[in-house]
Amino acid sequence: MHILKSISASLVALTVAAPAIAETVTIDLWSRADRSGPLRAGNIVAAAEQLNRVFEAAGSETRVEVNLIETNAKGFDADALDLLKAHSVGDTPDIAVAAHEWIGSFVEAGLAANLEDHIAANEALYSDMIPSLWNSVMYKGERYGIPQDSEIRMFFVNNDILRAAGYDQTFIDELPGKVEAGEFTMYDWCDLAADAVNKGAAKIGWVHRPNVGPDFQMAMASFGIDIYNEDEAKLQITKSGLEKYYGWLKYCVDNGSLPADMTTYSWDSTHAAFRGGSALGKFHGIWNVGAQMEAFDLSGPEDYFNKITWIHSPPAEKGGAPKNLSHPIIYIVGETENKDLAAMLVAMASQHVPNTEHAVTTNHTPIMYGQTAMPKFQKEGWALIAGTPMLEFAEFMPNHAKIGQYNAITYSGVQAVETGEMTPAEATEMVIEELEVELGDDVIILD
CATH class of the missing domain: 3.40.190.10 (Periplasmic binding protein-like II)
Structure with a gap:
């Protein structure tokens, strides 16, 4: 209930801040065409649909539209290099799916937004995050991403x-x-x-x-x-x-x-x-x-x-x-005019239900402890539940x-x-x- 109230409060704040006139805000989402993990992008699209229902219920004519930039890169390293090239010519996406070790390069290039204020302002949305996973999104002591999944x-x-x-x-x-x-x-x-x-x-x-x-x-x-x-x-x-x-x-x-x-x-x-x-x-x-x-x-x-x-x-x-x-895949938020709205979509996509749909169907351990108590995890993800405590001793590839x-x-x-x-x-x-x-x-x- 505490998490639901926090989500509602954050979305109301977005609604209040939304323009009175009708407006469609386009969020550019960069993601590899990855058949092994379609919900990495799909959960962001679903979060936008959820947010639009909130806007509608609040009487706002503002809507969010996700523009999926789906790349054909063979791996996350090649994809990261393509993302940096796009950023260098001004085509910076609002959200990107990436391998965590590229955070340092993204930060130094001015691509990734610092998410410390966002995380602090939405503490209830992230309070159940498995603590060790935050290490995967750190650069020089601060967080520039949100873990999207994990593994052991x-x-x-x-x-x-x-x-x-x-x-x-x-x-x-x-x-x-x-x-x-x-x-x-x-x-x-x-x-x-x-x-x-x-x-x-x-x-x-x-x-x-x-x-x-x-x-x-x-x-x-x-x-x-x-x-x-x-x-x-x-x-x-x-x-x-x-x-x-x-x-x-x-x-x-x-x-x-x-x-x-x-x-x-x-x-x-x-x-x-x-x-x-x-x-x-x-x-x-x-x-x-x-x-x-x-x-x-x-x-x-x-x-x-x-x-x-x-x-x-x-x-x-x-x-x-x-x-x-562990080698988490992460969401980064671009340093763009839409970064606050983009960060909220990431937060919504990172909650227990949508992340569980991704984790169980792709054999990834969860990002939130509470996911292991969910019926889908209990029924289909017994190995993932068994592996989750091992994250306490996890190391991560350097960023x-x-x-x-x-x-x-x-x-x-x-x-x-x-x-x-x-x-x-x-x-x-x-x-x-x-x-x-x-x-x-x-x-x-x-x-």
Whole structure:
């Protein structure tokens, strides 16, 4: 009821401020033509329809019309570059759907509006937001976007392989808690996987993604590598942490838990290793659940969690904190004359009902805690509900345009170490040098 009153009060304020004469306000909405997430734009269109009903009920002749600028960009990075180009020639949209790591570039270009005042003025509309998600829209300590969805990337563990290796149900049940308590480390993980292989319960210990991507960030974070300096809005790296991270990968290859040729795998072979029952573990994302259900012929949540356990990326050392990764898509509001109205449409589209329609149909975790209690989530989103508490330990990609280059360079060290071409120390030196050459002033070398 408190939220409904807040929405009503905010919309009445917009109505009172609306011109007495008939006017149609056009809100330009920039969004990729994304069949996997049509409600990212669709919920804004629906919010405009809702707002028009409010205007009509209030006797105002003002109406809102959404002009959808649907692009054909192949990915969010390409789309962000197109958006910046449009802004540079004066075609700034009022709202845009974007990957969160581009916020810094949008702010520096003068494209994204600061939303701190909007959020403060509409506190009830955002009070249920999962707090950690706000980190994804921060730039230099202030919020320039609203999280549109979220996800969790974690380690999947095949319980049947653990049982075949002699581990009882108590061990399986206690494993997630031991990870969160800092009692089970990254080295323990590799030892566990190696033991499963040595006992013949698994053909492969564990697998990771076979190419460049953000998943590795959660493993790096487990080794204390904070890759973003928020105060200076620059990427950063710790040489000592990087060498420990590469040293852990070498440890896993040497003890037989991680394939030395992992970086030559295809995605099909990577998925097949876990879904086919050959590998004890895999780290990737929650959207894998559907394919896992089908591959293992599982019938529901009880069946699923009897078969598979989720854990965070464990800490590097006992007593440390675990990590995982989330990569939210966000709404930004353009620095335009319509920004206040655009921000209200974003707020309306971000509420529990519309966001749940998007989240459940696209296998994304919610942005509001209360969504997990909604009937649609309870019925169709059991995996998403189970994953939501894991957001407490979530890391996010830095809001920096060169994170893709950074990931590619650090991944070259992963390849070199796992294949045995370089020692961890040699790979660290190579990566540090490449980061300095390619990123220049955009990266800080901490030690």
